[in-house]
Every structure is written in C-alpha cells, then in structure tokens.
Amino acid sequence: MSHNTFGHLFRVTTWGESHGPAIGCVIDGCPPGVAFTRDEVQGYLDKRRPGQSRYTTQRKEPDTVAILSGTLENAETGEHVATGAPIALQIANVDQRSKDYAEVKDAFRPGHADFTYVAKYGLRDHRGGGRSSARETAMRVAAGAIARKVVPGLAVRAALIQMGTEKIDRANWDWDEVEQNPFFCPDHSAVQGWAAYLDGIRKAGSSCGAVIEVEATGIQAGLGAPIYGKLDSDLALAMMSINAVKGVEIGAGFAAAAMTGQENADEIRKGKDGKATFLSNNAGGILGGISTGQPVVARFVVKPTSSILTPVKTIDTRGNETEISTTGRHDPCVGIRAVPIGEAMMALVLADHYLRHRGQTGSA
Amino acid sequence: MSHNTFGHLFRVTTWGESHGPAIGCVIDGCPPGVAFTRDEVQGYLDKRRPGQSRYTTQRKEPDTVAILSGTLENAETGEHVATGAPIALQIANVDQRSKDYAEVKDAFRPGHADFTYVAKYGLRDHRGGGRSSARETAMRVAAGAIARKVVPGLAVRAALIQMGTEKIDRANWDWDEVEQNPFFCPDHSAVQGWAAYLDGIRKAGSSCGAVIEVEATGIQAGLGAPIYGKLDSDLALAMMSINAVKGVEIGAGFAAAAMTGQENADEIRKGKDGKATFLSNNAGGILGGISTGQPVVARFVVKPTSSILTPVKTIDTRGNETEISTTGRHDPCVGIRAVPIGEAMMALVLADHYLRHRGQTGSA
Amino acid sequence: MSHNTFGHLFRVTTWGESHGPAIGCVIDGCPPGVAFTRDEVQGYLDKRRPGQSRYTTQRKEPDTVAILSGTLENAETGEHVATGAPIALQIANVDQRSKDYAEVKDAFRPGHADFTYVAKYGLRDHRGGGRSSARETAMRVAAGAIARKVVPGLAVRAALIQMGTEKIDRANWDWDEVEQNPFFCPDHSAVQGWAAYLDGIRKAGSSCGAVIEVEATGIQAGLGAPIYGKLDSDLALAMMSINAVKGVEIGAGFAAAAMTGQENADEIRKGKDGKATFLSNNAGGILGGISTGQPVVARFVVKPTSSILTPVKTIDTRGNETEISTTGRHDPCVGIRAVPIGEAMMALVLADHYLRHRGQTGSA
C-alpha cells in the first residue's frame, strides 16, 4: 500500500514534484554502520543528471544532494555512518520554468500521465508533469548509492544495448566503454552510428525507445524467496516502476519461449573451489525466485519519449479535440538516462532482499 | 515482507506443498457482499487442472476446492456471500507419488529451485519440489475466481500466442477459439501445426517455452497509482511470480524500443459518448501507472519445462558431478497451463487496485 | 492492512468462524530449522481449552491441531522441522451448536460486536459471533507455541493477578502455583477466596473482569525499534487485539503517573558479569521502544463477559427496543482463559522483533 515507498526492510519513500521547491527521500531500515560520503551519492546523481550532452534535455539541474538525518558525519573525512535512524536526502529544485508548461495545462499529452491523473484524482499538478515527472528518479539514484553499500561484495552496472532500431553486437561488449560515450553503450563500434542515428531523431523532432541491461555481481546464493517474494518478481516491479518502462526480462527472457529444455538448462559442474559452477546463465542468476550466486541479469525497455515536436491528436480538459506538440526541453531518448536508474533499482532490490534473507535465516 | 502473500487490500496468502496432505489459501480483505459459487471457482480450477490432454502431465489431481470460512452459504442456491472475514479455500492432495521423486532427492535438477532452496534454507523438501511446485498456482486460480467478482464489469481472458518456435497470426485472433483447443490458442489455423510440433517435442523427451497474453476489459480509468504502486509494476511482479516466467511486457512492450514517438503515441479523440477514445493501445491501457480505461494488456514468457527426459549435467547434494534425467510425469510445455494462472494474477492485481483506489479517493 | 495477519517477519494469518467446519492459521516467515512437535503445540492449546473446570464454558472442543504444511516430519520422533515455507495449522470445529445462537440472531447483544459488524459489513454471521468469537484465539495460542522456539533462550509465562474485585498479594507470588489452580493465580493464599467469589458470580448469572500479567525472560538487549516500531507499541497492539481487552500497560504502567523521576528511574550498576544491571524494572524491560535485557512485563485488563443471564436492554436488527439474556454456555470470567493467549501474543511479538532486529543489524 506504499505508493511512494519501495522495499520492505530497506525502504525508500520519495516525495516532491519537479516544479516544487525540492524533492527528497527517506531511507528507512538502513543497517547501522553503513558508511558513505556525500560525494559518492553525488557521483551517481551526476551520471543521471540532464544537460551533459546534446542528447539529453538542456534543463540545468545541479542536483546537489543534502544529507539531513540518520548519520554521524566525520567532519574531517566527510564520511557519513548510518545510525540506523531514517536517512533523509534532499535536492533543491533550481531550474523550474513553469511557463514552459503553460501550453500543456489544458490538454492531455498522449503517452503522458495527464489523462490518467485527472481520471484518478480529479485534479492534477500540470507543472512539469507534477509527480509523474522523471525527476523523481533522482531520489532513486541517490538512495541506490547507499543501497550498494548494504550488500557486501555487490557490484551493479548497466548499459544501453538498443537505441531505437540500433542494436549492439554483444561480441563487442566492453564494460569500460560504457563510461566513454554519452549513450552508456558497451559496444565501441556502435557509438558513432548511434550518434548519427540520434541526431537524426532529434532534428526530426521525434524520439526513440531503448533497451537497458543491468547486471549485479558478487551476490551470494540464497537471496530472494519463494512464491510472491521472488527476487525476479521484485526486480520486475522495480524496473517497471521506472518512468516509460513497458517490459522487463530476466536472463534469457522472451527468447526462452523458443528454446528447448536442453538449450535452456543451465547445467551445473563442480568448480575449482569445490562450489557449484553453472555452464550458462539463461536463468539470469535466479531459480525459483532465489539467487544462484551467478550474476543477476535484468533487461528493460523504455518507450520513446512522449514529448515530441511533431503534433499529435488529443483532447483538452473540457473534452474538445485538439492537437499538441511539445516545445519544451526534452530528451530524444529518455532511455539513456534510465541507465543509472536501472542500476539504482537493482541495488535497492538486492539490499532489501539481503536484509530479508538475514532476517529469516540469520545467515548472510 | 509477505513471501507467501499477494496483494495489499485484497490479500491472498497461500500455503502447502504438492506432496503434503493439502494446499490452501486465505483471502483477506474481500468486500462484504461479493457473491460466488463453489462451482464457479471449481470451473477455473478445472481449466488449469492437469491430465486433460496428452499435452499435460498425467497426474490425476481432481483439485476439488472446499470453502471453509468467510462466507454465508445459501444452502439452496449454493451461493456464497462474503462476510468480510477471511475466506479459506482448501484442496486435498490426492495423487502424491513420493517415490517418483526419490531419484531427485540427492541431486540438484538444473532449471529447478533445488539448488537455491538448499542455499537459502539449508534444507529442502525434495518431494515434488516442495513449495516450489507449480501446484501452488492452483490456489492462485481459486483466489482469482473470487477476485473477478470484486471489480464491477471486469472481464479477464488469456491465450497462448507462442509455443516454442510456433507463433500465431494475430490477424486470425478469435477469442472463441481459445476454449476449443488444448493449447488455449486463439488462431484456429495454427492449432494443427502446434499439435504436431508439441508431439514432436514430447516424443523427443524435450520441452519448449511459450508466451501468454492476458487481457482485462471493463476497467475504469484511474486504477493504479504513481511511482511504486503502478498498475504495470504490480502486474509485472504478479506475472513474474508465476513459476518459470522470465519476462513480462505491457502493451507494445519490447517492441516499443524500435518505435518513434509518433508511432508509439496513442492519440486521443472524443468518442461518441463524449468520453476520450484512444486510437491505439501501445500503452497496454496504462499511463503513468494508472489505467486509461482501455483494455489492460500484459504478456509473459514461460521458459521450457526443466524436467526433461534428456540427461543434463549437474552435481549432487554432496557436491559430486552427476547427470540427471526426469522420468516423472511432466508437461512438455508448462506454458499451456499458465494461461488460467495469468488470468488469475491479472484479476488479483485489479481487485487489489480497485480497493486501493476506492480507499484513497472514495470513487469507484 | 492485514486485518487478519499479525506480525511483519514472523507473520500469522488466522481464519475461520466458531461455527464453520474448521479454524486455522498460516505462519509465514518461520526460520528454517525451528523444531517442534505437535504435542508441544497441543499442550498450549489444552491450557486454553474450555470445559476444564466449572469456571469455564462447558463447550466440548477437543481442539486437536493438525500441521498441514511447512515442515519436514521425523516419523519416529514426531519432530517437525520448519523448512522456511508457510506452516498451516488447522483445528476442526466439533461442538457447533448453532441452535444456541438462534435467539441472538435478531438482536444486538450489548458488549458484543453484533452491532458494529452490521454497521461495518451490512451483514453478519450471527452463529457464535462469527469471526468475533474468541475461538479465533486458539490459533494464536498454536502459533505462539512455535514463536516461542524462534527466539533462543526465550521463556514466556503469565498469571491472573486480579479477578473482579479480588487481587493477589504480590508478596506471595509463586510461579509454580499458577499451574496448580483453575485461575492461573500465582498467590496460593488467594485461590480459595477466588473460587468462592467466582462461584457467587456464576450463580448470580453475572460475570466479572480480570487483569493478566505476562512476563518474558531470556531476551537480549536490543530487540524493538524506535518511533513506530517500538516493542511496547507492538505489545500494546498485540494485547489489545485479544477479545474483550480494554487496557494494556508496561512495567509500572499507570502507576507511573504518580511517581517522581527519582522513584521511576531504573538505576544502573555494573553486574558481576561486567554487564549492566538495573536496580528496578519500572520500564518493564523496555526503554525507547527497545529491550533492556531485563524481563519484559506487560499487563492487560479483560472486561467482564458480555454474555450474561441477567437481561439487558438492547434493540433488534429492525431497530425495535427489546431485552436479551444469554442462556448459552459461557465463562463467568473470560479473563482466565486469556492467560495463555497473552503468553502467545507476547511470544509472537518477540519472535517478530527478533527477526526484524536480525534483519537490520545482522546481530542476534
């Protein structure tokens, strides 16, 4: 029943609209002793921040995060140590141009939540999409930075593997490349083509979708739970909760439909360390809802940005037919900035399950 | 934190192993006055029941459901009226052949939860997969039958749209056909080919995956909630929680990646009734996590049955390498029987969100 | 939102009416490896069972509990070991005399939930009070028996310290005495007088209230949590959820109002083991919502049985004024049978907090 809260034991509650004075979150349940710096959190926020290349919106949001509670700070090192109390993080909104949104006040933008918010609440905050703005995801990224510290050994990283009609060649996958280009693309040979493709989309006043792949490593076998507490179920909820996401898959995902049982079986051998080693990872590191110890692999699709220059048919709030085009500052491919958000949601799910597993079993 | 509970206001808690004396569920939060018959519930269970064609396991489970609490029964009509108290449903296990599972007691079956349950709990109930058995889904179907009655006007139906490498032609879609063939296939022209294909798979001691599409109609605009209570997020969790599911998509799903903003925009016109009409449904009936009033469309993929006759490499519980093949009674394509389960999960999500929406807004 | 579920990590969901075929519960979140026998659970149920003396209702409920899931049973020793899956417990209802309740079908019994159930649900199951029957508490006692095994070192016991106008002399407190008399009274010198007192109440067709004290020992310091997850808050909820309870206090309780800060301070000294020793326990073992390591002491009051032979004024379901007296089989002091129920609720709260503490901190 927690519409604005994610997680059960590691809980994040976010608040704020893009055009109010600030946005923020409260992290409840953080284990005492977890240590982090403001700079670390800021680093992940900077990765998501808009205005860093011509491929993302030119809004200027410095997104400077403040830590308001729940830690003891070492004034010299800047290290914050969680006390076990709720950690409040906050970001002031700086670049609020409400006038940009005057034009959309009276019409429902197709693909946006305008129509459904009015249907649900009877009213809506039209400025910047109100609560439906992707600005909320900044707090996910900030909370995710702390979640990463909760699970010992955890590493989470993500990449854009498809942008519009352009796909990567998985044989070229290079994690180091991901940070070297403005698309978080892991295939160096694809980058130049992607740049040209997206320039075309942008100049045409259009937009395109994307697919993001997130990988978590360093996870012990045993995280997750049967039935309705499955690790993959919670990942599906987590990724689908990101703005504009329309699909989620784990491991082989939809490709599993056309596989045979033999092809899909991740056979097991005895590794050099005497532990189980899997010969493949079609399961995406999860069997029966519980981690196998292999990398956890999730993929999600982001639909094309709905705010486009091309006029589209719609109705206004009085029910009359009209057209709308969006002249504001928008990303031609919002999927790009979803990369660090996907990482954050993966970290949040794993931190929560790590504590849940420890609660029930005492191990970990 | 409810590993075995689904939902928030319409809550279903399931229990039981396939080889214990019974399985059951408790439905908490059912609105008083919701009326149903035992036969209605049984009807949905019969649809999921194994042993009805040569394409499903030959286990004989009559799956007769008993209603133990939470209703006032009209002895004459057989109608049960919910009192608002928890409704307990129960099915006795009849065909428990524990010996079938003796061979798997000491080895981890690839693709099954054997390895992960031991990793998590330090022990496992190997008989029939214990709690990881798909038998648990019978209770989902039973609870779903009641959930359907909670949302006025709701209709939920599903079909198999891909079986292994075989796909339907969507131009031939006929809902009436779905009940006419053992595959829940909506394309009459495909059925004969599917039968031959699956016979081939079965005779080869192999298995295949499948894709199921679920559609809900009659839903008002406004169900769902922003951020972490999105209707699509909860559907993603729900579908992914079904055994062997590896991916979920809503509306256009993964195809949205390659679409442009114009193609993906579901444009809006004024309908004859003065209400909004959408010209397409790429959104799958959900915008910003909230229903638009269009049909809600979800799709999920079921991996190939992991229990196959072909031997696959694995290790035993002492860590030694071995091989295993499964001679027990198993479905060559478990995706077929996932069709009524997908329907049930859709109904459970919508019933829950209907009550949640009513709680916060008072409408509905 | 779990009207019929208690707890967060150690969760108990109960179901069933006193006049249906059975009552039951599902325990979710039990740590794997927790071991217990059916006889142990039955032992606690027998303590609560009616019909054991002339001071409790003469209904004959053998209350034989069955364990339906979630354990591996050792056929030789009868020991059940929790697998981590939900544990379903069930008791068949044997002595259902629905005719006893025909007279109350059309009138609201003062002090009972008849009026409020109709106000809430628009209908009610009048047989035996339906869901409001104290019969539900049998499942609390059964679940509590397992909860006791979850916290290492935990011992929980309770006693009746006031029955109607009769109080004990705390100087005579003897835990061994509690099991020796039909009142769970810890003061041997009081028992004879209590017997005469209650006989008088019973013969007058009247009833009386009672106060129960529950004590838990063997609890480490650190269980509980600040703010809304306080150990005492959860105990207050737990005890107040028992039928007919109207008040709860911890440690010095209401007597603390008239104390000074010096009197109330539980001063701390260094014990022989080097650990903190408290010189008193006005705090009832809880400071800031977290256990101190001292005994946790809770007290609750049970109102007089509302079902009495003396006619009382009421209205019927059509709104007409009438009188009602209850001729059925009822306890003159329901507080007596609340003793094992109070113990069970204490155990449930502590088991839940033990797992919650372990989840967040990793210790315990």
Added chain:
Amino acid sequence: MSHNTFGHLFRVTTWGESHGPAIGCVIDGCPPGVAFTRDEVQGYLDKRRPGQSRYTTQRKEPDTVAILSGTLENAETGEHVATGAPIALQIANVDQRSKDYAEVKDAFRPGHADFTYVAKYGLRDHRGGGRSSARETAMRVAAGAIARKVVPGLAVRAALIQMGTEKIDRANWDWDEVEQNPFFCPDHSAVQGWAAYLDGIRKAGSSCGAVIEVEATGIQAGLGAPIYGKLDSDLALAMMSINAVKGVEIGAGFAAAAMTGQENADEIRKGKDGKATFLSNNAGGILGGISTGQPVVARFVVKPTSSILTPVKTIDTRGNETEISTTGRHDPCVGIRAVPIGEAMMALVLADHYLRHRGQTGSA
C-alpha cells in the same frame, strides 16, 4: 516493518534528529482534494511548542513548518489542496545546543534510550537523544493536523486528567477550560493546586508523570476491523508509541476488571432519530475492534521526565559505575506537552481506518 512509518493507507513517515539541520515527515495516501492551510498546521504545532510557560522546557524552537510537496496552493487564500501525491512537511532546527549534551555523551541516562540504542545499533547519536528525542513528535502533530481533515465530521480533543499525584474531579469537566490553563486541565478548580504542585516538583529538581484523555467525536459506526486490525489495537499502538508512555486504556479501561457484566454492559435504546443510542460508554466507542458511533475515548499514562537534576546511579559507555544528573532544559512534566500529541495520534489512527473502511466496503 515500517519503524518510522505510521499507518497503512494514510501513512506518515518521519525523519530527523533534534540536533540535525531539520526534522520532517512525508504523508503518503492523503485523499486528493483535502484542503488545509499552513496556519492550521502551525496552530497545532504552537500548542505543542516548548517554552510557552515556566512548566515546559525553555528551549526556543519556533517550529515553523514548511509544505514542500503534494499540494496545489492558492496564492491568495493560502489554502493547500492535496493532489494525492506525498505531502512533505519540514521544520528547521534552530536552537541546537549540542554542548548541553556533552556531559551525557559517555554515560547512559536511566530512563532514556541511551543504553538500548547502543545495545541495538552499536553506536548512537547522543546529541539531544538523537532519534529518541521527543522532537520527533512535532511531525506527528503536523501530520495529525492534516489527518483531522480526512474524516468528515471528525473532532478530536484531549486533556490532562492527572499530573503526578493530583487528579481532576470529572464532575467539573469543562472542555473550554482546557485551553485556558498551561496544563490542558479540564477542571478549573484544580488548576491553582496543580500550579503549586508542579512548582514544587520543578524547584526540587524532580519530575512527575501524567495521564491524558483523548476523545474523538463525529465518527460513524463501522470504522476499524476485526482481529489484528482493531481500532483499539491501533490506538494502543499509536499512544504507546509516544515517548515515555507506559500504558493505554480504552473506555472503562483497567476499571473494567472490577465491574460486573451488568455494570459494564452499554445498553442500547432507540434514539429520537431512530438510530441506536447507548446508555453508557464503557466500551470507549469500540466493540469488537469497530467503532459504535459513540465518542472514541482513549487514555494514556506518561512516565515522569527521566532528565532530572537529582543525581541517579548509572554506568558509562565503558561499563564503569558513575552518577548522572541532567542540568539541561527539560520539562518537569512531559505529560503536559503530550496532550496535542495524543490528539494527533488519535486523528492519524482514525484517518487511516476511514480509508481502510472505504477501501474494503465502499461506504463512507
């Protein structure tokens, strides 16, 4: 599992320490359209604010609340209308004298949470009690101000009925008097004596406890739920979660122990409006966990302030025996300022149950 969240459908999450930069809360689930002004919220905060008489701490906390999200503000009227999105409230901490607490850094203050926080978390924020400070209750009062607007017709008020050894004469009860004296005392004839009594306590460097009575009127019959969702259970949790509270009772409370069934029965007659009228209210407006439509009456006890000038025995963080006295600014009777907090918790419980009732039944 929400240590810092209260409520299920109307949810309040609080954060912040008394000596950090700010404290705040997030209200999730507020129905859209609920209207309030900042001044209204501030009014309740001012009632709780310290430094208003010589009987409360002389800390200067202006406690100016800011509304950061979740509303549409009418700039002219100052009215805020809830949009259905989370409402973030925040109060900057102004008067933080950390040096006041240097002396308590290394010793465990008896009656405080110092010892238990270290036992739980392994560390603590000693400044002002960190998270255990009663400063957190300011956010409860702020959230309660909005909760009052959620339930149509609801009125909540409270009074101090016992201060130390001094009690009121209930025959003199006058709600108008409550706002006229610094004790929230409803008995005019008692006020002068209370003033002298508390002056004596204060001058002696001592402290005393108190009992608060809270009453809610205008509540429909039917709020609450059976078993573990009882209105009285949630009130018990709510009141016991207030700092220093050691007991809670509903209606007749502990006095019910000595009553007979006839005395305790709240007999029912047909009122002039044709509806049920109760001839007494020993039930405190709640039967079977569900509201009867009568006033809901709860009472709770606050222990004497633990921070006293008189030295008390304790140990320091290294385990050595020492003594401690508190020279900081503290209330001689913290129970006084608990009056508006008790009102707030009552409002929060009722707002939550109002939405819960509406969710399940559709009425209200």
